[in-house]
Amino acid sequence: MNTSQNKKRENPVRLTTSVSVELSPSLTAAMLTQFEEDFNRESAYVSAMNAAVKNGIGASCIDYEEIRFCQNNFSISLDAGQVTNQKQSGRCWMFAALNTMRQRVMKKLKLKNMELSQNYPLFWDKLEKSNWFLENILATLDEPLDGRLMHHLLADPVADGGQWDMFADLVKKYGVIPQETMPESFDSSATKDLTKYLTLKLREWAMRLRDEHVQGKSQNELRALKKTMMSEVYRMLCISLGKPPASFTWETRDKDDKFIRISATPQEFFKKYVGMKLDDYVSLINAPTKDKPFYKTYTVRYLGNVAGGNPVRYLNLPIEDLKKAAIAQMKAGESVWFGSDVQQRFLKTEGLLSVKAVRPDLLFDTEFPLTKEQRLDYRESLMTHAMTFTGVNIADDGKPNRWRVENSWGKDVGKEGFWVMSDEWFSEFTYQVVINKKYLSKKQHDMLEQKPIELAPWDPMGSLAF
Template sequence: MTQLQPLSSSALEGLREEFDQRPANRLAMNAVTSSGIEPVAHNYDRSRLLQHRFSVSVDNGKVTTQAHSGRCWLFSSLNVARFVARRALNIDTESTSNPAGDFEFSQNYAMYCDKLERVNYFLQDTAALVRAGEPVDSQLMQFLLSDVMGDGGQWVMAMNLYKKYGAVPKQYYPETASSQNTGEMNYQLRSLLHQAVAHMAEDPSSIDQIVKDYTAAGHRILTIHLGTPPTSFDWEWTDKDGNFHRDGEITPQEFWQKYVKAGLEDYVCLVDDPRREHPKGKKIGIEHLGNVAGGDPTEYLNVDAQFMKDCARQLLSEQGLPVWFGADCHPMMDRKEGQWATDLFEYGRVYDVDFDLDKEERVRFGQSAMNHAMAFVGVDVADDGKTTNRWKVENSWGSAIADKGYFVMSDDWFDEYVYEVAVPKSMLPEEYRKAFDEPAIMLPAWDPMGALA
C-alpha cells in the first residue's frame, strides 16, 4: 500500500505565505467570514436579468409544502394530478367549495401507501437474497440496508401507488406531525427492517414467518404515526360556476379513475444519463429499485437534454399540462429569490479556483445526481416557437420564498442539472416507443441513475 505523505510544517507555511501574497484572498476572507459565501459570490447581473416572466404559463394555484420530509416526488406528481382533477371537476384554483381551501390531494395518504408497500418490497427482496446466500456484509446488502425507508421516489413508483390505491382529497386524510417531519418515523421503520434481516440471517428456515410478522409490525408503526387511511369517503363539491355536485360514497381508487387518470399512468420517464458508455435511445433499469411488488419496474429511456426540453415545451404550450421532472436542485440555486442559473454564483472568482467538471464528469465522480422532483408549469419560448429561454417551476417548499413558491430556471441550467422528465409515451417517435419494448440495460442498485427525488 502506498504510504500517505503528511502535510509538513514547511508545506503549511508555504500555503499561508501564498494565501497572503494575493490581496484578493484577504478581501474574500473578510467578506465570507462576515456574510457567508452565497451573498459574496452572488452574480448580481445574472440574477436581475433572470425574470419571472413566461410566454406560456399554466395556472396550478397555490404551491404546496412538503415541510421536513423528502416527499417531493409525491408532492410534484400529485400537483400534476390535481391540475387534471381540477379541470375534470371544474374547480377554480382558489376554490372555496373545499373546506381545506385550495383543492389539494393528501400527500400523507400517498406516503402511507408507499411506506407500507416498501416494507413488503424490502422484506421480500432481502429474503430472496438471504435465501440465495448473499452475504449480509456484501456491497449490495449493505447498500440496501443503508438506503431503506428514505422518503424519496420516482414517477413510476408514484404511478404504481395511484394505480393500486388511488388518491384522496387532503381534507379526508390530513397531515400529521410525523408526515410533516418524517425523521423519527423513518428511523423506527429502518430499525425494524434491519432487525428483520438480522433474524433472517440467523434463521433462514423462519424467513416466511419473519416477513409476515415484520410486515404487520411495519403496518402498526405507520398507522400509529400517520393515522388510519380512508377506504372510502363522501365526495361533494361546488364548481366554479356555482353548481353543487354530490358523488356519494366513493373509494380512493374510484376517485382516481374518475377524475385523475387521464393518461398519466401511460407516461414514461426520459433521463439524460451523460455517461458515454450508456447509449442514447436505449432503456435503463436499476436493480432492486421499486416500491410496489408486482408493480411496473423503474425504467427510463436515455435521451439527450434537448429532447426532454422539446417534450416539456410541447406539453406546456400545446396541451396546457404541467410536466413532472427530477433534477439536482442544489447547485447554483438562490432559494430565497427562487432562481437557478449556471452562472448565478461566481464561486470560482471568490476562491480563485476553476470548477470545470462537465455534466458527465459530475455524475461519474459523485458530484451530481437527481435529488428533487418538481413540476414545470411555464416556459418562455422565443419567436421561432421552439427555442426555450427559461422555465417556470412549481416547487413544494411553501409560498414564503421565490415568487409565492414558484421558481425560475434558466435554459442552460436545465441542460446541466435536469436529469428526468415524465411524458406521454404517445408523443415519442416510433423508434423511442419501440425501445421501451426492449430489455433494459440494468445498472447496479447504487448507480447514480437510481438516485431518488
C-alpha cells in the same frame, strides 16, 4: 475581480517554484508560510475573505446581473393552483406527481385550488417499501452480510424518496384522494421519527429472517413470519399517520360557489376525476456517461417499492430531446414531472436555479470544470429532488431560455413558491422528465420496446428524489 485576476483563473492551479519549499508528502512549515504569502499578496483574496466570513459563501458569490435576467414571466405558463409544502419530509416525488394530477381535478370540477392528500400515498409507500425490503431480504438470504449488496439493501430501507414509476404503482393499486379526506399528521409532515423506528424494526427482522434461514426454515415458513412483521408495520403506520379511508365523501365549492359533494373509493376518484393513463407516461433521462449509451432503455436492480409492480424504466436521450418533449407537453396544457439536482447553483430565497447566478469561481478564484458526465461518474451530482415544470419562456430565436418550476417548499421562496430555472441549468443538472408517449417521435417510441439494460443498485440513476 479585476482583469489580472480573470487571467489567473485560466490556470487556477499555480505551483510555487521557490526552492525553499521542498516537495514533501506532508504539509511543512515552509509550505504553509508560502501559502500565506501567496494569499496575502492578492488584495482581492482578502476582500473575498472579509465578505465570506461576514456573509457566508452563498451570499458572497451571487451574480445580481443574472437575477435581473431570470424574470419570473414566461411565454407559456400553466395554471397550477397554489404551491404546496412538503415540510420536513422527503416526499417531493409525491408532491410533484400529485401536483400534475390535481390540475386535472381542478379543470374538471372548475376549482380555484385543491390538493390531493400527500399523507395517503405516504402511508401506502411506507407499507409497500417495508414489504419490498423484506422480500429482497428473502431473495438474498445467502448473500454475505458484509457484501456490497447487503450494505446497499440495509442502508435506508424505507427512505421517503422515490421515483415516478414507484408513484405510478402506488396510484394504480390504491388510487388518490382529496387532502381533506386524509389530512397531514404530525409525522407525515416531519417523517424523521417514523422512518427511524420503521428502519429499526426492519433491520431487526432482516437479522431474524437470515437467522431462521440458517436454522433451516423454509421459504413458506419465513414468508409466514414476514406476514406477522407486516402486520406490525401496518399498526405503526396507523398510529403515526392515521388509517387510510377505503371510501370517502368530499365536499367543496367551485369557482362559481357551486356546492360539490363526491362520494367514491380512492380508485374511483382517480379514474373519474384524474383520469391519467399511467402506462402512457415514460421517464426520459439524460445520463451522458460512457456506460449508458443514448437511445437505450435502462432499469435498476432492486429499485422499487411495490412487489409485483412495474420495474423502474428509463429511456436515455440527449438533453435537447428532453427539452423538446417537455415543451410539447406543456404546449398541450399539461405540466411535466421532472427530477434534478436542486442543491447545485441555486438561490433558495430568490427561487432561482442558474449556473451564472452563483459564481464560486469568482469568489475563490478557481474553476469548477467538471462536465455533467464527470459529475455523474465521480458522484458529485445525481437526481435528488422532483418538481414540476409549469411553464417555459421561448425566446425570439425559438429556443427556451428559462423554465417555470412549481416546487413543494411553500410560498415563501420564489414568486409565491414558483421558481425560475435557466436553460443552461436545465442542461447541466436536470436528469429526468416524465412525458406522455404521444409527445415522442416514432423513433423514440420504437426505442421503448427494447429490453432494458439492468444497472447496478448503486448506479447514480438509481437515486431517489427527496
